[in-house]
Amino acid sequence: xxxxxxxxxxxxxxxxxxxxxxxxxxxxxxxxxxxxxxxxxxxxxxxxxxxxxxxxxxxxxxxxxxxxxxxxxxxxxxxxxxxxxxxxxxxxxxxxxxxxxxxxxxxxxxxxxxxxxxxxxxxxxxxxxxxxxxxxxxxxxxxxxxxxxxxxxxxxxxxxxxxxxxxxxxxxxxxxxxxxxxxxxxxxxxxxxxxxxxxxxxxxxxxxxxxxxxxxxxxxxxxxxxxxxxx
Ligand code: OAD
Numbered sequence: 273x274x275x276x277x278x279x280x281x282x283x284x285x286x287x288x289x290x291x292x293x294x295x296x297x298x299x300x301x302x303x304x305x306x307x308x309x310x311x312x313x314x315x316x317x318x319x320x321x322x323x324x325x326x327x328x329x330x331x332x333x334x335x336x337x338x339x340x341x342x343x344x345x346x347x348x349x350x351x352x353x354x355x356x357x358x359x360x361x362x363x364x365x366x367x368x369x370x371x372x373x374x375x376x377x378x379x380x381x382x383x384x385x386x387x388x389x390x391x392x393x394x395x396x397x398x399x400x401x402x403x404x405x406x407x408x409x410x411x412x413x414x415x416x417x418x419x420x421x422x423x424x425x426x427x428x429x430x431x432x433x434x435x436x437x438x439x440x441x442x443x444x445x446x447x448x449x450x451x452x453x454x455x456x457x458x459x460x461x462x463x464x465x466x467x468x469x470x471x472x473x474x475x476x477x478x479x480x481x482x483x484x485x486x487x488x489x490x491x492x493x494x495x496x497x498x499x500x501x502x503x
Contacts, residue, residue, distance in 0.1 A: 274438045275437045280357060283445060290328075338365070359377070360445060362417055380416055384403075385416040386414075391408065434459050435464075436462075440455065453476055456468075468484075
């Protein structure tokens with residue numbers, strides 16, 4: 273059976289109103305990632321980090337999946353093969369758009385994690401550093417987000433999939449953050465066909481076999497329709 277891995281990034285959720293990181297007006301032009309997206313930043317100022325992710329959680333709850341999310345969900349049900357979505361996004365718009373198999377390699381805004389005992393539970397709407405872990409009672413609640421310097425989730429599963437798929441597709445990601453930015457090279461080394469769908473060429477554009485450029489809500493549904501209707 274054919275199998276494809278689709279890696280998604282912030283560009284897929286951009287037209288739902290969630291900001292990207294590195295574009296003009298992106299989140300990392302307004303916030304210092306060392307202060308809000310590293311374990312060291314959290315140790316220095318947990319209030320600031322919680323404030324940042326509480327705001328992102330609220331934005332996410334107010335956002336709706338767009339035509340790119342729903343097209344990818346349609347692909348998962350209609351494609352003659354398996355479609356694994358690996359996302360760097362911490363929002364739940366793939367799932368709310370109807371997707372079933374989604375690997376959140378950078379964690380999820382909907383999750384809370386105890387920094388002491390690693391217990392996980394559903395995030396409250398607003399999280400604070402004094403929240404206690406329901407398992408060990410430590411006041412060490414953090415968002416279940418993978419920060420810079422931490423190991424992304426489910427990497428063994430992702431690398432195993434990358435070596436056995438027929439097609440690797442990257443959508444709406446700038447190719448600046450590893451290990452995700454290295455997936456295209458990994459796939460190419462395994463002889464897998466590669467495709468980039470993005471607003472503009474990413475940092476790793478040269479590594480893809482083919483590419484299509486434009487807003488995700490236009491080019492993703494178009495590509496999905498072609499695949500589903502292919503003879
Ligand atoms: P970036 O902000 O680095 O890149 C967003 C990409 O989406 C760029 O290539 C844009 O050209 C593209 N884009 C913007 N609008 C688009 C649209 N409407 N349609 C299609 N593409 C569009 O975001 P990521 O590559 O996802 O990690 O960033 C990777 C990681 O860096 C994130 O998961 C996050 C961040 O730091 C952590 O916080 C750990």
